[in-house]
Amino acid sequence: MTKISVSAIGLLFVTTTLAAAHDEKALMNEPAGDPYVQVSDVLPLPEFIPGLGTLFVDPATLPAGPFLAYDRDGQLSATIYMTPLDDLQNGVSFDGLGLGSHTVSSTDVYFNAGHPGVEKPHAHVVLFHDEGAKERLAE
Structure with missing residues (x-):
């Protein structure tokens, strides 16, 4: 578990320092626009x-992402990374990952056994972009 935490912290540092190259305002409301696709349109989710x-x-950034997460009102609420555990254990780095918003109010990291799109067991690293984001995404 410590390896996952250290990797997640490193991932957070890299993404917050290297992700300044996109138009953050363009991503604040869905749809995200090119090159992003809605996951439910291409996977059975x-x-x-x-x-x-x-x-x-x-799709070019799979499996890690970033996945841009919008609440039911279409507001960007989180950026999510899905990093396969076996890749991390084998020394694969996921460098220069994008970020939906440079504002991050909290971060969750947890295990996922796999699902369509990222079938291997992986860590979800979820960067919430404001204080109410976690609650809005839960609804």
Whole structure:
């Protein structure tokens, strides 16, 4: 578990320092626009996933993402990374990952056994962009 935590902290540092190259305002409301696609349009997943929201991803950045998570009102609420555990254990780095918003109010890291799109067991690293984001994504 310590390896996952250290990796997640490193991932957070890298993403917050290298992700300044996009137009943050353009991502604040869904749809995210090119090159992002709505995950539920390309995978057998619901449009809104409780706890994660409506997800958009650039297919070229899979499996790690970033996945942009929007609440039911279409507001960007979180940026999510899905990093396969076996990749991390084998020394794969996920460098230069994008960020939906440079404002981060809290971060959750947890295990996921796999699902369509990221089938391998992986860590979800969820960066919430404001104080109420976690609650809005849960609804």
